[in-house]
Structures are given as C-alpha cells and as structure tokens.
Amino acid sequence: MHTRKHHRLGSLAAMAAVTLLASGCATSSPASTVPAAGSGPASAPAEAHGRIAISHPGGISVLDGQTLKVAGTFGSEEFTRLNAAGDGRHVLVTTTAGFQLLDTVQPELTDLVVPARAAGHVVRHAGNTVLFDDGTGTTTILETADLAAADGAVPAARTYTAPSPHHGVSIVLADGTLLTTIGDTSSRSGAAALHAHGDYWDKSAENNQCPGIHGEGTAAGEAVVFGCEDGALLFHDGAFEKFTAPDAYGRMGNAYASGDSPIVVGDYKNDPDAEGYLLNAVVLIDTEKHSYTVVELPETVNYTFRDVARGPDGLAYILSTNGSIHVLDPRDGKIVNEFPVIAPWNGPAEWQDAHPALAVNGTTAYVTEPATNTVHAVDLATGKVTASEKLDVTPNEIAVTLGRY
Template sequence: MITARRPLRRRLLSIAPALATAAVLAACASPGASGGPDAASDSSPPDAAEAEVATTRIVATYDGGVLVLDGASLEVVDDLPLDGFLRVHPAGDGRRVLVSTDDAFRVLDTGVRVEAHGDHDHYFAVAPELTELAFPASHPGHVMTNADVTALFADGTGEMQLYGRDDLRNARDLSDVDPDVHASTAAHHGVVVPLEGGGLLTTIGDETTRTGAAALDAEGAELARTDACPGVHGAAVAAAGAVVLGCEDGAIVWNGAAFTKAQAADPYGRIGNQAGSAESRIVLGDYKVDPDADLERPTRVSLIDTGSATIRLVDLGTSYSFRSLARGPEGEALVLGTDGAIHVLDPATGESVERIEVVDAWTEPAEWQQPRPAIEVHGDRAYVTDPAASSIHVVDLSTGTVTATAEVPHVPNELSSVGS
C-alpha cells in the first residue's frame, strides 16, 4: 500500500546566501515573443543593465562538480565544484536543475529568467549558484515532471516528494517550498509520476523485487494497480498524458483510467529507459533480451504505442546506451549510436529518417557511472557530449548539422538544459 500524508509542511534547508552579485544582463525579444521560464514572476534587480544574452543554459556534470554553459556558444558561464558522483535533472521551472548527491537533491540556480513586458519579453541572466537549498533524500533517484508538478523519489526510503512549478519561482524563497510527501510500503529503486488533477503514479516493490505500479487520486486513494510489470523501471509521458513504465517483459501503459500491458516479443524483453514527447503518442525505449548479461549492448530500440499498447522493434545496426535516447521538437525518436551518429526515426513507422554524424565511434563503458556520449535536446538543438575529446557539440536538428563544438575544462558526463 502507498501511504500519503497531505498536506505535509516540510521545509527545505534555508541557509542559502543571496544570489551572486554579478552583473545582470537583459535583452528585448521581438514583439509577440512568448514568456519563457519564470515569465513575469521574479522581479529583476534594480541595477539590471540591458545587453544581449542567450536564454538557454546547459548544465554538465563531471567528476568533481558541474559546469554551466551558454546554450549557443558553449562558453563556460561557471564551474561549480561539488564532491561525489553527481547526476542532474530539470527542476521543472525552466530555470533551475536538481543535482543528485549522496543524500539530497541540491538546487542549482542557472540564473536564466524571462519577464513579460508589454508586447515583448526581457531576457535576464545572473551568475549561476549552487545553493545550499536541498530536498533531503536517501539515495536520490528518479526525477519526473508532469502536469506542472515535479516528483522526486528516494530509493533508500521509498519516500516521494512533490512540488509545483510555481514553488521554485524565487530562489531566495526556497525555504517556503513545502513538498507533499508520500511514503512507499518499502524502499526500492522506483519512480513517481505526477498526474493531471493532483494524483500520482508510482512503482511498487522492495529492495529485492519490483512488480508493478499503482495510481492514486489527489486524496491518496488508490485508483488502480497492476503487478504485471516485473522489474518495473523508468517512466515517460506521451501525448494526451499517457504514461509508460518499462518492464522485463515489455511495458505497462496508464491511460488515465486503467493499466494496459504492452507485451514484449521475447520472453525476456526488458525496457528500462524511455523518452516521451507531448507531440507523439509513441514512447521510445531501449530493448534488452539477455537476463544474464553483465552488460548487454543492444542494437534494437522499442517504440511503444500508448494507444494500442503494442511494441514495434527497430534494429539500428549499432548499439547505444541508456544516455542515448531523446525526442526531437516534432516528436522524432532520436538515438545516439555507438557509431557516433544520431539516428532519427519516425516514431509512427519506425523508419529511419536521417543519420547525423556527430562524434567518433565509441564503446559503452562497463560501469554505468562512467562518462559516455550523451544527448540532451532543447528546442531544435541537440547537445551531445564527447568525453573522449572533453567536448560538447551542438546539433541543429532542423538542418542535421553540427553548428558548434567546444572543448570544456572537464570530461562531461550527464547533461540537462534550461531556458527558452
């Protein structure tokens, strides 16, 4: 049983210093531009000086810290040291990211903001800050944002923390964020997905076995559950709010009222990592068939149709890793292969649409924490890490060309992006 405590007023750590006093930059967008992250929310500092500024920033983890980069030029905006193995996730507000440490989700303010001003927008940027504010969590795990709510899962306790997009609008006020907290029956490597209307979808399991998922309404009452998903892992949201969770024999689909099984073609057909898009009812997933492999290097990916609960398998002719899956601006399925190319698939048919050469051929390392090429999509740009060259590439997905490459001062590992 999943238990909920609502409302719970748990305050976050509140010892962050004020934002850095570096110069604040701003630029006017063309008339009619829509508001972006934090639009018309954070008041700009009184000494803000107007100047041209890029509104996208990229965050890259490395062994010993995180880099914040300009999304257009890849210039290093800041280098923030932090010990331990680090992971990075969007915080859900278009401005901040969550950095997973050993015992918390730390809040990194990238400093980008858009403020509506009449018939145009003002773009502001301040110095990034790795704040002291954190969501405490034993073994921080998956982070999911859906329906303007971000959900954090702590594998060490099974505790789930959920907060709304507006709760992070002002970095100085993070001590006022009081996440709703839910408790799993047992600790496990899980995930929780916020649902429209205030409900949630969460995995079921313990330290040794994961069996399925349950859906709860806004009051914490159970709507439905399924035990038909052995080894449940990962989640993605598709068009119309359908949710896919991976299993060792396919996937399960939540359509808002019930769970449906999408059966794999093989007795063991594991889908553990997924990428969804609001532009497509198809979810892109990995696909592995060897339950005894220490490291399987699959060449097939799965396309899970949330409407029919069926799975199409596509052989790429090259292997890939769990950091290889992404979606394009129109819902295209993108897979970064070990041949060094981004393979662009039509999710509805599985047909190869384009092959974009980006990096040299590479081999997936045996340890999952070790750097390997990773892909992050923001708008019509794909950002691809090149650990062997300590570089990051920018790919224009509309033209299929690499438009920028920059060597960075540390070997990049995981990526996240913010801004407009």
Template structure:
C-alpha cells in the first residue's frame, strides 16, 4: 500500500516532555539531569555577554564558545558519539545522541548554557531539516518523523506541539516541509533507498518517484526548488513535478546539497569512483534549478591536484558563492556562476581524510562574512575573514573537535 502514512498530534504517539527521561537509563550518553548538573561553565553565566554561540563536540563533552571571540563559555560533559544541528532559532542546538534529539540551550541570550531535559524521542536520530519556519526531525530507526515550528522552543518548557508522520519502512531518510505544508520524504528500507514521495498538507500522498537509488540528503534552493542526491544523479522537485538529472559519469553519486534560499544554483558533493575508500572527494557539482524544465545538467568541477574535501567542508556565503575547506589546509572560494575557484586562503595545516566519516577531521561553517574552521590536529578553531583570508580569532578547545553548530 502506498498510503501507509499516518499523521497525528504527538500526544497520540506518547511523545511528551516526560519522554525526555529516556536518556537517563542509557550507558553511552550522559543523562539530561546529570549533564545539566555538571554543565556549569568555569566563567559564571552572569559574566557571559549575550551573543552568537558556537558549539563543538569532542570525546566526552560539548564546548560552547562565543562565536565572535571563540572564547569558551561552557564545557558540558556528555558521553558517546554525538552529532550537532543548529535549531535555527538563534538559541538552541539539537544534540543527536542516544535516546533522541536532545535540546542544548547555548546561552546565546546571556543565560547559562545547558543540556536541557527536553528530548525529542527517537531510536536512531538522524537528519534535522529547517525550512520556512518549520523543522523536521527524522528517526532512522523507525522511519517516523515530526514537524513543528522552528521557533517553538523559545520561551517554552518541554516539547512544542508536534505533527507526527510515519514512513512505509525504517530507513536512513530525510523529510522537508515546504511553505504550503507539502512534505517530501524519502522512500526506502533497511536494505536500500529508492526515491521520494509527496504528501499534501492533509498528509495524503499525491506523487512519488522511485528511480533515485541510494537517495540521500536534501536541499531547498531559490523558489523552493528541492533537490535530493542519487547514486546516479540528482532528483529535483520543481513547481510540483519531479525531474531526474543524470550524472555525466556512469557512476556519479550525490550525497549532500549546499544551498541558499536566494540562489537557484545548488552545489552538491560528487563521487565518481564506486570503489574509492574513505570519505575524501575530489569533485564538486552544480545544478541550476532555474533551468530544470529546459534540460538542466549536472556540471562537475574537478578540484586541483592535492585538494580534496569531505561533506563537512563545504559552505555557502551570503552572496551565494561556495567555500571549500581542502586537504591542503586552504579555504577555496568558488564562484558558482562560473564554476571556478577564484581565490584560496591558507588557514590550517594540510590534513588527511578520516578512515570513517565519524572520525574527527576539519570542518567548516560560514557565518556572514567569516568562516569558522576547526583544526583537530591542534585542538583549536579559527575564525577567518572571507574578504582577506585573515584569521581574526582562534579558540583553544578542551578536546579534539568533531561536530560543530552555530546558534545566531
């Protein structure tokens, strides 16, 4: 049956604030209560000025820094491998940990940073997607996902009002809600992933596309042109219709999209060797979503010799251009219109790719006119002026940085 979808308020699923205590019995992650108790920063919260916060995971904890000065504001202990996603409300970060998506209050308003007791319960928490004031959290372990207002955590206690959905089967998936309430969610099971379905604002399936093998990731470009990566190209959803754009190579896997709301050009990672080991990639690709109906192509840019990257090393700036953190230690400025590297700034020492994607390696996030770059080899993080390449601030960390998220 195609319509195995159900939609209901979270209360019907038994998702409530009390579900947050699910973490308390886990041995691979600190419980919310113990984390919060032990999370007081070395500098009293009263002396911390309000402002944007940068959060970084390391083995055993999460460091919270002033995003401008990169001075440490708090050090929050938490065990296990934990991922970070910006909540999009300027205050919170989602910690993808054992038990679900735990809410971290960064203290961007000048309050004391803390791992809160609020947890969106999930057996295998996965993708976090924000778009047009709505957030969707996907549980890979069940295929279930929930949608809610992005700013609903501000000034609230516990979980916000949720709308809950089910997939046909559990899989490593993703979903996004568009401005009119339409939801696109991936199709797959524990063995394979095949495509994307469309749900209207009442939860009824209206369309599906099932020829996107290994579908992964999503991105929403200008005019709500949606992209999903496939093993052999890109699947787009534009003006209510699916269009598949094939890769120029026999094997051309796209896994992640880097987009902005203003630019019709999507930048995607690109892998042309199915037998390549490790996480390093040597090509980027571009899709002009404004020309999908006119036969858009997947244009591939091969990077210079000695320059490779991982999915953590690409970002877009306010002008829509792309920035890539290469294994040569440089930030490379890419004009997405001409698809050329127009400038390169050395920032950190050259580095080698991780054997497994979970291992700590340099990462990048763009913050206005600056880039924030981690350097695991020196347990540090740098803020770089994108106009000049100058390192304007450096922060020392209590451990080797892995994931990072910005709350602004």
C-alpha cells in the first residue's frame, strides 16, 4: 500500500517576484558586466561550442568555448558554486540568496533568483531542472525550456518539501517520478520515490539503507545511482537496490554518469580518517549486470570530486595531480590513455579551495589551472591542448553550456 505524503503540489507564484541578489546578502557586490577588451555581447546566439562559466573570488567570468577569450566578468560573492541549467545557455549560480541565473549568451548575470535558504544541488534530466534547498528541504521543479525563455521572472514551478531540511538532492524521471533523499540536519539515510496524484505526492518506494546519501547520476535506461557511506543505492524500474562496499567504510560521494552507458563511475574513499581530499580509487556500478566493483587506480592517478567527467563513448576522464587527464574505460576499469595538460599540483586543504577542475562538452575537455590563472581546452580525440587563456583572476569552479539555444 502506498504511503501518502500529505503535501500539496506547490507553485512558485508566491515567490515569483524577482529577488535581487544585492538585497539578499550583505556580502555580495552589485552584479556588473565588464566586457573583455574589444568584445561585446555574443554576436552569434547559436555557438555550437557553447560557453564556459568560471567562478573566482568575488566574481564570475564567462569565456567563449572555442577561443577561451573572456566575454564578460561579473561581481558576485566571495565563493559561489556553478551548475549548468541544462538549456544550453544558462548557468545557475548558488549564492546566499538562492539560485541566480547567469546568461552566458548575452552575457549577463541576471537579477532572476529562485530564493533558497541554502542553495544546493542542481540536477538536469528529462526536460526538467531540479533545485534542492538544503535549508528548507524544498525541491523546486522547473521545466528547462521555461528557463531558456526566462525574461526576468521566475518561471512557474512545482515544489515538494521534505519532512526535514538536509543536504539533499532530487531528480525527476521521464514518467514524472520524483526521487528525493531522506534525512535531517544531523544525518541522511536513503531515498524515496514519489508520484504526483492531483494536489498531493504519494510515496511508491523507499530505502533507508544508504547512510550519508550524497550525489546522483543517471545511466542508460534511467537507472539512477546515489552514493552511500557503505556502498551505493540504485533505483530502476520502480524499485531500489542497495550495493554494499567491500570495506566497512566505503564512501561514494559523487556519481559520474552518461546516458549512453549503463555503468556509473563513482569516487571512492575507504578511510574516514584520511587527511585531505585526494582519492586514488573509483567504483564502477554496472546497472545492467547489477554489479559493484572497486578499482584501485595507478599511484600516479590522484584526484578530487572536481576532476572526473564522462565523455565520448562513455569513457571517464580523470584529471590527476600529475597534471594529466587519464582516460578510463568503465567496462573494465583500465586506464587506456593519458593526456598531459598542466603542471603537477597538490590537493586542496579545504574542498572549497581553488584547485584544478575538469569539465567536458562533446569532444572537448576544459581544465582550470589555478596556479597559473589559466584555462585550457583539450581535444579528447587527440589529447592535444587546442587553446589556453590566462585570466586576471584565479579560477575555481567551472560549468559549461552546450551551445544549443
């Protein structure tokens, strides 16, 4: 029997008034556009190569995805997080006011903010962009096409609020199923599957055997994987399945998935007392074979959560502290290629600290090098660096738009 969650489907009408970032947080500076020398607003609104957003202390820069030239720089908070909105042109900037929309085509850091007490994860899937507010436990479901056409007002949305606020994540599947995490301010235990019935959400499935649940990745066939502190949690065909790690503590915190591959690559940590944020193993979860395998990487391959991405042919790309992108085939866990890109680097003291990051768009990888304030573009077919641009700021986080407007 389904358990009814007596929660009325919400609309953002009550919060649809535009929220100005400057009025929402004392630490922010007014958003202002500073075009690069000799450049103005994007002249071609259908750039196939997309654009790149780079966060840096106190601001955000937008770069052309091909030349890496700076198209605009905007003032923001001291530390912001960046998430592609999924519409090919916008990035959602997580600030103390909420989720602020950055238009990479204009370019413009707009005044449009979806308010949140503690803006967290953003998930793009099946035509929806789903936002999670850690401070209230509220999931906001926006149609991605509405974000693409946003004209200054927060688009209409549906909402679901969890019983307790927590650091969580939600995703909406193609059939409308809402998968969302379960937890409170002190712990997280699993996930639930909910369905909208009229004005209410009904719970159809639940699993509370995933301590510290974190991250989400969707593989081929809409097989969704979450990370746990002792393994991983799979949702597929309406049911949950728990995978148990071979170590008593085997934390997977981030899932790197490709819609073309049944295999999810996860980061892996088996020592809860280990210092620093560098990792030297990955977990491979085959959602078709229902298998869970931990792969120890070569000694030269050490990475953080910012250094893994999926790319062509379902391959995984890992930016290591030796300065190379290592190409991993998830089908057997083997490193099949290595592309030297940047100088060797050390792991960060805190996860928020600027350290090299990796993002992939099609056959191009983008790598930040904070030590030299540089961004590089790499052709994943050849491993060659095709462009490099030195910035006036130290790059931290990176998000890439796909260039489909």
